[in-house]
Amino acid sequence: DTWYKGAGRISDLADQVRRSSVKPRAVQVDTSLFSGPKMAPGWDPGDIDGGDIAPIESVMLDGGRVQPTTVDSKRSRTPALDAGRALAVALGLDPAAVTTTPGPPAGPELASIQSAPLIERLRQMMGDSDNVMAECIAREVAAHTHRPLSFAGAVDAVTTQLAAADVDLTGAKLLDSSGLSVDDRLTATTLE
DSSP states (O other), X not given: OOEEEEOSOHHHHHHHHHHSSOOOOOXXXXXXXXXXXXXXXXXXXXXXXTTSOOOOOSSOSGGGBSSTTOTTOOBOSOHHHHHHHHHHHHHTXXXXXXXXXXXXXXXXXXXXXXXXXXXXXXXXXXXXXXXXXXXXXXHHHHHHTTOOSSHHHHHHHHHHHHHHTTOOOTTOBOSSSSSOOTTOBOOHHXXX
């Protein structure tokens, strides 16, 4: 009957839940914020094991990295469930019982944490060349411009912003926002 939202440290969420008057019995992960497929057209599922991508879900820890302290870590195939399982462990609940839900459960919010400021995440994304961060940040652009939080909505939002900044997108074809899709096409003019 209770829920949390936000991004950040699982230990901070668990601490907030423990300070509340509610004793949690289960963890359910709401993955409804993002729509559409979790993998972009032209993505190779083998790139998950290579550390380049993870299925794009609205709830993740460390960009879905299996080894969070290693930038080149293999990524998870179930990042939202992994985040829920980490919270369950921190709360002393059975991680095998974590489920996903198609929307937030009813009830009061128990805990909330925030992501790092956008400028910090942009620096990290560029420094690490992180495709997962690029996709999630593009969905923030989509949300800000009232487009679907999907691959197509994010591409539309980003390309609209680029066109408004007078970037020549003639001949451009994008199916994702990270540029990892083998079906993406950009001209040299666009890249200059």
